[in-house]
Amino acid sequence: MEWEPLIISQSFYDRDPIIVAQDLLGKFLIRKINGNFLVGKITETEAYLSSGDSAAHNFKGKTKRNESLYKNGGHAYVHSMRQYCLIDVVTESSDKPGSVLIRAVDPVEGIDMMKKHRNEENDDNLTNGPGKVCAAFNITRQLDGIDLTDFRGGLFISSSEDRLPEKITISSRIGISTAKDMPLRFYLSESAHVSKKR
DNA sequence: CACCAGATCCTCT
């Protein structure tokens, strides 16, 4: 990378997922593979609450599948959904298993490799969905539980030095069958890489 | 072991 990543520390994640979901917009998701970097600017997120949220994977308690949700803030929860993987950022502390689903990014660096991973040539269809992001970045269940605040790992999140404020749109979450109406989805209004507008 | 429910995506109308 030609710029120095500014790794986000754990205190950023130790907050309500509704706040973290919005603050993650514009941050950079960075994947390191064999010395190469894939970089995406986060454009779409969804918050899943630590309690009382029937759509959250913590709703029925801790299982082998979701145990990463019970780690401290700043870890990754990677789970499989049909043929795809999805990635959440764990928020709050281990007794409050909230999380933020990363649903889309703007491709920034390593775009050719993303295209290979996705078998897709069109930039606009590369990373505009949670399964697509994981495929493009080669995020698999092997990364479940990884510490996103550790730059030595294969996956981390950084901020940018001087970012202009961007408009955020709030909507209900997508693809769930319960708790459909809660306004917990956030995206950069002007981004071309978002799963769905409005 | 069988069944079923998904935080999806792609390909058609």
Added chain:
DNA sequence: GAGGATCTGGTGG
């Protein structure tokens, strides 16, 4: 906007 492909983990017998 609908329907199917296709995979994994959780639950109950």
